[in-house]
Amino acid sequence: xxxxxxxxxxxxxxxxxxxxEGRIDLTPELIRSLADxxxxxxxxGVIRVVRSAAAGQDPSAEWFMDYWNSDGSAAEMCGNGSRVxxxxxxxxxxxxxxxxEELNIATRGGVMPVRRRGELFTIDLGAxxxxxxxPAVAAGSDVTVTFPGLPPLPGLSVSLSNPHVVVALPDxxxxxxxxxxxxxxxxxxxxxxxxVEIVVPLHDQSVRSELGHLKMRVHERGSGExxxxxxxxxxxxxxxxxWGGNLAPDHWRVDVPGGTLYVDAEGTASEGDSxxxxxxxxxxxxxxxxxx
Ligand SMILES: N[C@@H](CCC[C@H](N)C(=O)O)C(=O)O
Numbered sequence: 001x002x003x004x005x006x007x008x009x010x011x012x013x014x015x016x017x018x019x020x021e022g023r024i025d026l027t028p029e030l031i032r033s034l035a036d037x038x039x040x041x042x043x044x045g046v047i048r049v050v051r052s053a054a055a056g057q058d059p060s061a062e063w064f065m066d067y068w069n070s071d072g073s074a075a076e077m078c079g080n081g082s083r084v085x086x087x088x089x090x091x092x093x094x095x096x097x098x099x100x101e102e103l104n105i106a107t108r109g110g111v112m113p114v115r116r117r118g119e120l121f122t123i124d125l126g127a128x129x130x131x132x133x134x135p136a137v138a139a140g141s142d143v144t145v146t147f148p149g150l151p152p153l154p155g156l157s158v159s160l161s162n163p164h165v166v167v168a169l170p171d172x173x174x175x176x177x178x179x180x181x182x183x184x185x186x187x188x189x190x191x192x193x194x195x196v197e198i199v200v201p202l203h204d205q206s207v208r209s210e211l212g213h214l215k216m217r218v219h220e221r222g223s224g225e226x227x228x229x230x231x232x233x234x235x236x237x238x239x240x241x242x243w244g245g246n247l248a249p250d251h252w253r254v255d256v257p258g259g260t261l262y263v264d265a266e267g268t269a270s271e272g273d274s275x276x277x278x279x280x281x282x283x284x285x286x287x288x289x290x291x292x
Pocket of ligand 1: 080162231
């Protein structure tokens, strides 16, 4: 009998599978069928909840977030998923966290600390880079991105533990009208695919603000358009921070279709060792899989 939970972080939704001792054979077919919104439970991603020791992962963190996109492909990291993962470990009583305490979790992108403050969870995603380094920052872009019906637009690649390309649009009407039903075409094509974030800055960029403010939509590698992407909001804030130069803040609010997330960046315009993502995590249901 396999028990599962359904949860979301700003409406980026996940099926979590209990597998503390690493007994489930999680095939791409099983992931796709669980994530299917008509014939399955429905989710943007599937997370196997497994002890690091049972999954051959870094044992310095007891629990491994085994994250998979809805198309069955593995990803290095999921920012929203990490908060939901820790909320679920707490719910199951598999970990305990006093208010303000941190828990290290293992991911394919490395071990990362998650802190709980009340209902809010903060993960430090660690090292990041604007992929082309200072030349890409100076030029403001290193790739072009083409959406249906639009000419190619400049995009800036940002590497967290997973890949991102960020595109800025001039206004929220253009953002709302964007067709994300098919993957945007990125040129040159990143070797391992990429997540694409499209942003409109909402704060006054002509003066230095304490808090940057972006509106964002996202097309996720392996999942299509989702209502939120945590690592995507961090990439978006890092790109906007690079574009903004001296006037750009380190603290950002990012509004996505599913809610609001906050980002705190550290480092130069092109690289750093810390980028924190804060937001909610909700567990909505628990149940048992019926196996045929
Ligand atoms: N939604 C996630 C990111 C999930 C992985 C992504 N689709 C990829 O393939 O890199 C988030 O909240 O960060």
